[in-house]
Amino acid sequence: MLKDKHHNKKKKSDGYDSVLRILPLLFSVLSLFLIILPLQKPINSFRAVLSYIFVPQLRAVHAAVQYLDGVSESVGVLLNAAVENYALKDEISKLKIQNAQNEVLQLENERLNNALKMSQQIKWQGAWARIIYREPSRLNTVIIDKGTDHGIVLRSPVIGVEEGVVGLIGKVIEVSLKTSKIVLSSDEEFCITAFLAESRVEGLACGNDRGGMFVKYLSLETPANEKEKVYTSVSSAIFPEGILIGEIGSSERISVTTDAFLTLPLKPAVNPMRTKELFVLISSSNTDKVLNEGKK
Amino acid sequence: MLKFINIFFFFVAATIVHWIFIEIFSPFNIIVGVMLVFSLIVAGELSQAWGYSFAFFGGLFLDFFNNVMFGGYALVFTIILFVFYKISDKIDFKDVGSQIVITTVLNMIMVLIYGLLAQIFTGIFLWHGIISFCLGALLSGLLLPVLYFVAKKYFVLSGLTNK
Structure with a gap:
């Protein structure tokens, strides 16, 4: 046994x-x-x-950290509230005047656009989102705290603001109910049709996996203007026209890759590594859907 | 079942600590191998089956946030754990000094193997520079004894280990 x-x-x-x-x-x-x-x-x-x-606990921790951050901030805000209130009132009256002027200018703009039969620029609508996680090894993807619940869809363009400059950040590559994954413009697999503002030529802006970008497939006759602004092109299938991508980098680093095309270094307008908040562009139909659901 | 739940909570705690370290150190281009540290703690205290499983899912957690080479970290973590178990008979992992040295070295090996895998599968060797490489590994090494101490208390409290 x-x-x-x-x-x-x-x-x-x-x-x-x-x-x-x-x-x-x-x-x-x-x-x-x-x-x-x-x-x-x-x-x-x-x-x-x-x-x-994998995501819920990170969302919860991020929310908790934000909440705790907010507590210390709100104490300071309350202390300065009266002073700020006076300043804001003053600013509001100034803005009212400016707004009235803007309305006149907008009407004039519409009238001129109609006269020139130009297509009206689509307004950028979307949702502000916060970065809750940065992928550490490649630093080329981030997770944000907004998802399909907020109208975000796959391949939604993402922009950001740095020191008052609005610029391209990346695009949505995965989306769930409450979170989305963004591939940043610095990723080597990220490419977008770009338009050089002064040279008035189109090229392909791509990430270079070192936090920067470059514009390729430019004709050899393209004048290499340093600091020339580069915008998203009208021919882009995903991105609306006119989003600032960046500016042409140092002319010393300009290189000819093939006999037929020129490649220029591109300094992104907004450094995706520094931004904490992003603006995900949503098509107007999605925005309406989200607003209606919010009302319900 | 209770054992699984306790280890799952430990895994959740690991992901949170990982997030905190990423938030603090990634702006300085330093990647602390928190998930590896936790995997080594589980490997040092619990059975090999739990060690390998924890390391595999810890690797998958890191892969989840990557947009290429899904499964890369899972493979590297499994290899690292295999190396760890091979040398575990010859080392005293309870000693703080050896904990620091072993974790630092294994973290360096992990970064190199992952870089090599990236070179094979994506054509780019992932390299954040020698300072990032050394500091990341050293911080991981220094982090392990602290987390080991806390984890051991948790393992005893939750009945995962007896001592």
Whole structure:
């Protein structure tokens, strides 16, 4: 009896040992399988499942940190409220005058646009979002705290503001109910049709994986103006026209990649690494949907 | 089941600590291997099955936020744990000094293997510079004894270990 028990125990431990021998191999094969698989449906579904395990706690911690940040700030704000109130009242009256002038200018602009039969520029509508996580190894993707619930869809353009300058940040590559993943413009796989404001030529602005960008496929005759502004082009399928991407970098670094095209370094207008808040552009139909749901 | 829940909570805590360290150190281009540190703690205190599983899912957690090479960290973490278990008989992982040295070295190996994998699968060797490489590894090494101390208390309280 005792011998049998001992025998069974030994058998069990032998089985456990063999499982342990297989386990690292099993995980390695599984990981390799995941790497080699193209990022298509099965992987995306798996990621969607993982997002329910990996993201909620980060969202909660981020919210808690923000709340605690807000407490200390609001004390200071309350202390300065009266002074700020006077200043704001003054500013409001100034803005009222400016607004009245703007209305006149807008009407004039519309009238002139109609006269020139130009297509009316689409207003940028969207949602402000906060970065809740930065991918640390490549620093080229971020997770924001807004998702489909806020009208964000796949491939929504993302812009940001740095020192009063509005510029391109990236685009949405994955979206869930409450969060979205943004690939930043500095990623080597990020490319967008760009328009050089002074040279009036189109090229392809791409990330260079070192936090910067470059414009390629420019004709060799393109005048290389340093600090020339580069905007999103009207021919871009995803991005609305006229978003500032950046400016042409130092002319010393200009390089000719092939016999046929010129490549210029591009300094992004907004450094995606420094921004904490982003503005995700949403098409007007989505914005209406979100507003209606909010009213309900 | 209770064991699984306790380890799951430990995993959640690991992701939160990882987030905090990313928030603090990533602006300085320093990547502290918090998930690796937690994996080594589990490997040092619990069974190999839990160690490998924790490391694999810890790696997947890091891969989840990446847009390329999904499964890369999971593979590297599994390899690192394999190395750890191979040398665990010859080292005293309870000693603070060896904890720091082993974690620092394993963190360096992790960065190099991941960079190599990135070179193979994406054509770009991931390198944040020698300062980032050394400081990240050293901080991971210094972090482990502190977290090890706290984790051990949690393991005893939750009944995961006896001592």
